[in-house]
Amino acid sequence: MGCGHYTNDGYREDIEVENLREWYSTWSKKIRPRELCILGGEPLLHKSIVDIIYMTKTMWDIQDDQEFEVVSNGLLFDRVPDIAKALIDNNCVLTITKHSDDDNYVRLFDKSIDSIKKSGVSYRIHDSVGNWLQTYHGYGCSIEPMYSDDYNLSWDNCPTGQENFQLLDNMIYKCAPLAYLPLQKRKYGDKLSTLWNPYLNYIPLTSGASDFDVLEFFTRGAESVCSMCPKYKKYITKESPLHSPKYYERSRSSM
Numbered sequence: 001m002g003c004g005h006y007t008n009d010g011y012r013e014d015i016e017v018e019n020l021r022e023w024y025s026t027w028s029k030k031i032r033p034r035e036l037c038i039l040g041g042e043p044l045l046h047k048s049i050v051d052i053i054y055m056t057k058t059m060w061d062i063q064d065d066q067e068f069e070v071v072s073n074g075l076l077f078d079r080v081p082d083i084a085k086a087l088i089d090n091n092c093v094l095t096i097t098k099h100s101d102d103d104n105y106v107r108l109f110d111k112s113i114d115s116i117k118k119s120g121v122s123y124r125i126h127d128s129v130g131n132w133l134q135t136y137h138g139y140g141c142s143i144e145p146m147y148s149d150d151y152n153l154s155w156d157n158c159p160t161g162q163e164n165f166q167l168l169d170n171m172i173y174k175c176a177p178l179a180y181l182p183l184q185k186r187k188y189g190d191k192l193s194t195l196w197n198p199y200l201n202y203i204p205l206t207s208g209a210s211d212f213d214v215l216e217f218f219t220r221g222a223e224s225v226c227s228m229c230p231k232y233k234k235y236i237t238k239e240s241p242l243h244s245p246k247y248y249e250r251s252r253s254s255m
């Protein structure tokens with residue numbers, strides 16, 4: 001399963017800690033998630049990830065009946081000072097996604113797992129090799145939605161697992177593909193297919209939402225925007241995650 005953040009496109013923007021604090025302040029008064037995940041891109045790339053872990057635990061007042069996790073590829077674990085202490089102090093599970101069977105990648109992955117084991121953090125490995133789900137056609141500016149003719153079926157086979165709500169810019173989106181689609185529009189402008197327009201018009205849950213709005217949003221289930229995703233699960237295998245976005249640009253342009 002993939003989370004659909006358009007990471008092929010190499011976005012590098014970090015969320016500012018103070019912005020995140022403001023968003024947490026708004027939403028922690030309105031909702032109490034069963035599970036709270038910090039994910040990226042790659043969260044261990046964020047220079048303030050340790051502070052973010054402590055702040056998340058405190059501001060959401062996460063209790064033992066809730067799950068708190070950081071989802072990472074694990075490769076930078078040894079390079080982030082105090083990450084193990086932050087995870088242990090905050091009862092935060094490190095979920096490590098294994099992306100590929102590529103030999104060079106697996107060598108680095110196994111080395112990271114050794115370090116993580118020795119650190120004493122609570123971790124789990126999510127083996128995604130051969131288990132990635134396609135959410136759109138194409139690459140870069142030529143991407144197109146799947147354009148399913150049955151959005152109920154697309155929802156039943158939701159590639160992000162139906163519970164992938166995203167907090168971004170103090171609003172909550174149904175899933176990552178909808179939350180980050182505007183990034184694609186900003187990057188590619190008029191080159192992006194107009195087939196995306198209905199999905200770019202998606203309205204997320206805003207900070208002024210009433211209790212009724214919040215309940216309606218989280219229980220809505222299938223909606224027409226789900227037609228951007230395939231009707232049936234489409235499994236794909238990734239190339240080595242060690243390749244840079246430029247590698248994919250080059251390989252697509254020579255096809």
Ligand code: SF4
Nearest residue numbers: 154155158175226229
């Ligand atoms: S648009 Fe609907 S089906 Fe597609 S990822 Fe989002 S919630 Fe799932």
